[in-house]
Amino acid sequence: MFLHTQRLLVRNFASTDLEAxxxxxxxxxxxxxxxxxxxxxxxxxxxxxxxMKDIHAPKQGQWLQLALELKETGVLIxxxxxxxxxEDIHQAVVGFTIxxxxxxxxxxxxxxxxxxxxxxxxxxxxxxxxxxxAENIGSWKTLEKLGFRREAHFxxxxxxxxxxxxxxxxxxxxxxxxxxxxxxxx
Numbered sequence: 257m258f259l260h261t262q263r264l265l266v267r268n269f270a271s272t273d274l275e276a277x278x279x280x281x282x283x284x285x286x287x288x289x290x291x292x293x294x295x296x297x298x299x300x301x302x303x304x305x306x307x308m309k310d311i312h313a314p315k316q317g318q319w320l321q322l323a324l325e326l327k328e329t330g331v332l333i334x335x336x337x338x339x340x341x342x343e344d345i346h347q348a349v350v351g352f353t354i355x356x357x358x359x360x361x362x363x364x365x366x367x368x369x370x371x372x373x374x375x376x377x378x379x380x381x382x383x384x385x386x387x388x389x390a391e392n393i394g395s396w397k398t399l400e401k402l403g404f405r406r407e408a409h410f411x412x413x414x415x416x417x418x419x420x421x422x423x424x425x426x427x428x429x430x431x432x433x434x435x436x437x438x439x440x441x442x
Contacts, residue, residue: 265327276331277304317341324336334354347382347384405428408423410423
């Protein structure tokens, strides 16, 4: 898979991404609101990249994570991911991770815009959902900026390490995305 934005290449992972991938997966600031434990082992990173680099089309029920590469420098700055739901081929879940030194530069919004265009226009999905830790202000602000609607707040619903965290759940319909796109293009 290959998508591009003004500043980013959104592409399959490559073996050469391993060191950068391990770098941000082992950053406590990045991992704070994610589902992986620290330290994130090299072997796990190797397996992950081997699995992701050869997926060229989405498969129902399987996550596809795509690398975010800065066009200008070739630096890996994170990833976006999606999974078409097992129970409904017209719905997907999305997620994203950005290297902490690139936070607050609009990269997540830019990458997710390209991904949502792909999901809603190329694949013709009906609905996309996302969830995030309620304390992850940057993530939920990004989702809301893109037009996602907060649909639920689950209090102390997810065990991360030894602590329960609260989550926000978001949804976005194809027709809502298209209406926003029409407004952006005016």
